[in-house]
Amino acid sequence: MHDHAILAGKRILLVIAGGIAAYKSLELIRRLRERGASVRAILTKAGAQFVTPLSVQALTEGTVYQDLWSLTDESEMGHIRLSREADLVVVAPATANLLARMAAGMADDLAATALLATDKPVLVAPAMNVRMWLHPATQANMALLAARGVTRVGPNDGDMACGEFGPGRMAEPMEIVDAIAAHFAAQSVPKPLAGKRALVTSGPTHEPIDPVRYIANRSSGKQGHAIAAALAALGAEVTLVAGPTRLPDPPGCAVTHIESAREMLTACMAALPTDIAVFAAAVADWRVKGLSERKLKKDGNAPPALELTENPDILATIAGSGALRPALVVGFAAETGDVVEYARAKRARKGCDWIVANDVSPGTTTFGGDDNAVHLIRADGVEDWPRMGKDAVASRLADTIAAHFGATHFQGKTP
Numbered sequence: 001m002h003d004h005a006i007l008a009g010k011r012i013l014l015v016i017a018g019g020i021a022a023y024k025s026l027e028l029i030r031r032l033r034e035r036g037a038s039v040r041a042i043l044t045k046a047g048a049q050f051v052t053p054l055s056v057q058a059l060t061e062g063t064v065y066q067d068l069w070s071l072t073d074e075s076e077m078g079h080i081r082l083s084r085e086a087d088l089v090v091v092a093p094a095t096a097n098l099l100a101r102m103a104a105g106m107a108d109d110l111a112a113t114a115l116l117a118t119d120k121p122v123l124v125a126p127a128m129n130v131r132m133w134l135h136p137a138t139q140a141n142m143a144l145l146a147a148r149g150v151t152r153v154g155p156n157d158g159d160m161a162c163g164e165f166g167p168g169r170m171a172e173p174m175e176i177v178d179a180i181a182a183h184f185a186a187q188s189v190p191k192p193l194a195g196k197r198a199l200v201t202s203g204p205t206h207e208p209i210d211p212v213r214y215i216a217n218r219s220s221g222k223q224g225h226a227i228a229a230a231l232a233a234l235g236a237e238v239t240l241v242a243g244p245t246r247l248p249d250p251p252g253c254a255v256t257h258i259e260s261a262r263e264m265l266t267a268c269m270a271a272l273p274t275d276i277a278v279f280a281a282a283v284a285d286w287r288v289k290g291l292s293e294r295k296l297k298k299d300g301n302a303p304p305a306l307e308l309t310e311n312p313d314i315l316a317t318i319a320g321s322g323a324l325r326p327a328l329v330v331g332f333a334a335e336t337g338d339v340v341e342y343a344r345a346k347r348a349r350k351g352c353d354w355i356v357a358n359d360v361s362p363g364t365t366t367f368g369g370d371d372n373a374v375h376l377i378r379a380d381g382v383e384d385w386p387r388m389g390k391d392a393v394a395s396r397l398a399d400t401i402a403a404h405f406g407a408t409h410f411q412g413k414t415p
């Protein structure tokens, strides 16, 4: 939960589009105003099917803007001014239709026009049927908007008004308030990594056996995703190359989704050159040799023998990529004993600058859990960090990286 005091005096332009979740936006207005923010609202034609302009007007204590062509709206405040006189534009609920119109740059009603005309950051809270959310069209629209810097809160998994279950429920009003507070908190943080580019890998890889089966591991991607978000929060321009995870894309990062180790390597190479590279992914060491084009069938005889072959080592490849090598290469080591000893050897063997070593022995719950106890291994020594949340590990690592660049900026050397 972020500190909501930061919302005092902030000006929010809230766009309410047409979805059953629009009723939650009324609660959102109340929660924002309770915390000292002012809210101006644009209600789309479809939005007005779900909540009345009068309710929105009563809660915002201001005009509800509805019509692009209304002379009153235009004379009191044109859509350009409306879209600029805000610190943040929040679209809640953001319907599939409005996301598509935003992605396409359309200006066919007041909401779309204001979103096209604005020079302010935009946060969307999608709400729609699960199939509509998972549809490649919506996913592509969302990815495009994210690449343009639009941030997102939700959607959450849950029962939907239409009787289906899955992702598509709009985030709860307090989650949206929290995301808005996080946005303003991130803005007020100094940006020591501004102008730096970073590559982060995260999650497991899936190595296909045949068209329906694959080899995987239990990596959740939590640590890598948190590192990508923490570097972005310090101002770095982050490309996250993510294996299959259940996590939402972290805010402020360009995300490339891949499945196999070889796809991860290709995506990482495409992201170079960068100043920083952090390899937090649990890349499968092996893949199946001679991948079957057809599903393997039981034939009543012996089970098929899977012959494995080694995957490319992405960290070692990029650490050894000569002129393209990022200035700071950070690897991870997952060990189950003699953690520091093995990690030191790994640092030298893989040619990286730092290793974040964690103990993944049974009972530590590092894999999949929310906490991590790590050792940071550098050329000049080892720091033992106390057990803390993966988010805290991520921000401490990002701070350490920022301090490193701050120091080398003056000294011109690597540790």
Ligand code: CTP
Binding pocket: 201, 261, 279, 280, 281, 282, 283, 284, 285, 311, 312, 313, 314, 315, 316, 330, 331, 332, 333, 334, 335
């Ligand atoms: N790594 C990688 N590509 C691989 C394998 C690993 O980029 N094909 C990276 C991981 O992202 C991590 C580090 O290398 O940063 C881990 O090295 P790895 O050799 O896999 O070590 P462990 O997973 O710790 O296990 P082991 O020592 O048993 O091999």
